[in-house]
Amino acid sequence: MSKSRRTRATIQSAALDLFLEEGYNATTVERISVAAGVSHMTFFRYFRSKDGVLLDDPYDPAIGAAVEEQPGEMVPLERACRGILSAWSDVAEEDLGDVRKRMSIAVGHPQLRARMWENNLATQHVIAEALRTTGVARLEAEVAAGACMGALLVALIDWATAGEGGIGERIQLAMSQLIPDSDVSGRVTRGIAQELP
Amino acid sequence: MSKSRRTRATIQSAALDLFLEEGYNATTVERISVAAGVSHMTFFRYFRSKDGVLLDDPYDPAIGAAVEEQPGEMVPLERACRGILSAWSDVAEEDLGDVRKRMSIAVGHPQLRARMWENNLATQHVIAEALRTTGVARLEAEVAAGACMGALLVALIDWATAGEGGIGERIQLAMSQLIPDSDVSGRVTRGIAQELP
DNA sequence: AACAGAGTTGTTAGTGACTAACATATTGGC
DNA sequence: GCCAATATGTTAGTCACTAACAACTCTGTT
Known part of the structure; x- marks a missing residue:
C-alpha cells in the first residue's frame, strides 16, 4: 500500500526533473521510466498519460x-x-x-x-x-x-x-x-x- | 491552387462523416485518408493533427x-x-x-x-x-x-x-x-x- | 507538341505514446 | 514460512505523427 505511493512519487519527481532539464517534448516516457527504475508499463499504471504526470491533481472538494x-x-x-x-x-x-x-x-x-x-x-x-x-x-x-x-x-x-x-x-x-x-x-x-x- | 482547396474539403468532409458514423476514436487517420482517396501524408499536409481536421478554424479577426x-x-x-x-x-x-x-x-x-x-x-x-x-x-x-x-x-x-x-x-x-x-x-x-x- | 519548373502527392521507414495479455515478483497478513 | 493480493515486467502490437526522397501533375512558354 505504501510502496505504491513511493513508486508514484519517484516517477513523478524523475519526470519533473527531466522536463526541466531537457524539455517536455524531448523527454520520452521511456526515459522517465528508466530514470525512476521502472518499466514504461508501470509508468502508465500510475499516470494516465505523459501529461498526466505533470498535471493530474488529486480532486479537491x-x-x-x-x-x-x-x-x-x-x-x-x-x-x-x-x-x-x-x-x-x-x-x-x-x-x-x-x-x-x-x-x-x-x-x-x-x-x-x-x-x-x-x-x-x-x-x-x-x-x-x-x-x-x-x-x-x-x-x-x-x-x-x-x-x-x-x-x-x-x-x-x-x-x-x-x-x-x-x-x-x-x-x-x-x-x-x-x-x-x-x-x-x-x-x-x-x-x-x-x-x- | 484550387485543387488543394478541393482536396482539403474532401478530406474534411470524409472525416466528419466517419466521425459521425463510427465515432472519433474508432476512426483512424488512415481510414479517413483512404475514404478521401489520398495517403495519410496528404492528410497531415492539410491538417496539423487528427483533431485539427475537426476543430481548426481559419483565424477570424x-x-x-x-x-x-x-x-x-x-x-x-x-x-x-x-x-x-x-x-x-x-x-x-x-x-x-x-x-x-x-x-x-x-x-x-x-x-x-x-x-x-x-x-x-x-x-x-x-x-x-x-x-x-x-x-x-x-x-x-x-x-x-x-x-x-x-x-x-x-x-x-x-x-x-x-x-x-x-x-x-x-x-x-x-x-x-x-x-x-x-x-x-x-x-x-x-x-x-x-x-x- | 515538347519542355521546364512549381506545386502536389506517394512511399518508406522510423519514433513515440499508449494498450492488452500474460508471466513473474513482492508484499503483507496469518 | 506460506498464501493471496498487489505490484511489476515482457512482449507484441496499434495508432498518431514526421523526415526524406521519389514521382507525379498541372501551368505557362516556346
Whole structure:
C-alpha cells in the first residue's frame, strides 16, 4: 500500500526533473521510466498519460464547499468569485512551489495548457453544482462558474509565468473585476493584499 | 491552387462523416485518408493533427474589431462582452450547422474539448489586445477576456449539446450575467431574443 | 507538341505514446 | 514460512505523427 505511493512519487519527481532539464517534448516516457527504475508499463499504471504526470491533481472538494458557504443572497457570479477567493486563501503560499514549477512547464506548451483547462473543468462543474443549491438554473450556474474559471486560469498562468509577485494578489485582482462594485480585499492570503482599484 | 482547396474539403468532409458514423476514436487517420482517396501524408499536409481536421478554424479577426468598436468608457469586462455579442450577431444562424455538428462531436471527448479551448486562446488574446488599446493593463485585459471566453464556451457547448434553442439567446444569457446591470437585449441575432432576466 | 519548373502527392521507414495479455515478483497478513 | 493480493515486467502490437526522397501533375512558354 505504501510502496505504491513511493513508486508514484519517484516517477513523478524523475519526470519533473527531466522536463526541466531537457524539455517536455524531448523527454520520452521511456526515459522517465528508466530514470525512476521502472518499466514504461508501470509508468502508465500510475499516470494516465505523459501529461498526466505533470498535471493530474488529486480532486479537491474544498472549492465546492467554499462556494456553498457564501451567502445565498449574492448573485451567482459573486458567490462563485468569493468562494474561489476563500478557497485559495486557505492554501499557504509556501506550499505552492511545486504547483508553480509544474505550471511554468505547462504554459510553454499549448497541449499542456489545454490539458490544464481540461482538469479545471471538473472544478468548474463542482462550482456550478454548488451554485445550484440555491436554485440557480443549470446553464446560469455553469456560465458563472465558467467565467470565474476563465479569469482564474489567467491569473494562475500569469503567476506561473512571471517570476515575481504572489498568487493571492492576482486572484484578487481577477475576481474583483467580475464583481467590481464589491469590496473584495482582506479576505485572501492573510497579510498580503490590502487595497485594490 | 484550387485543387488543394478541393482536396482539403474532401478530406474534411470524409472525416466528419466517419466521425459521425463510427465515432472519433474508432476512426483512424488512415481510414479517413483512404475514404478521401489520398495517403495519410496528404492528410497531415492539410491538417496539423487528427483533431485539427475537426476543430481548426481559419483565424477570424472579426471579434477583435468588434471589441475595439465598443465605447472606451465602458469597463473592460463590459467592452469584451458587448464585442462578443456584436460579433456573434453578425453570423447567420443558418451558417452554423457545420459548426454545431463539429462541436457536438467534440463535447463528448475530453481531449477534443481541451483542444477547442486551445483554439479559443487565440481569440482570447485578440480580445485582450483590443481591450489594451484604451490603456488597460495587460493582466486586467487578459482576465476580462478570459472570463468572457469562459462564459462563452459554456454557452457554445450547451448549444452544441442540447438539441433545441438558438445560439444567440445563450450567448446573450451568458454575457448578461457578466454585466448584469446593463441592457443587453436587442443586439444579437436579430429577431430572436427580446427580454431576459 | 515538347519542355521546364512549381506545386502536389506517394512511399518508406522510423519514433513515440499508449494498450492488452500474460508471466513473474513482492508484499503483507496469518 | 506460506498464501493471496498487489505490484511489476515482457512482449507484441496499434495508432498518431514526421523526415526524406521519389514521382507525379498541372501551368505557362516556346
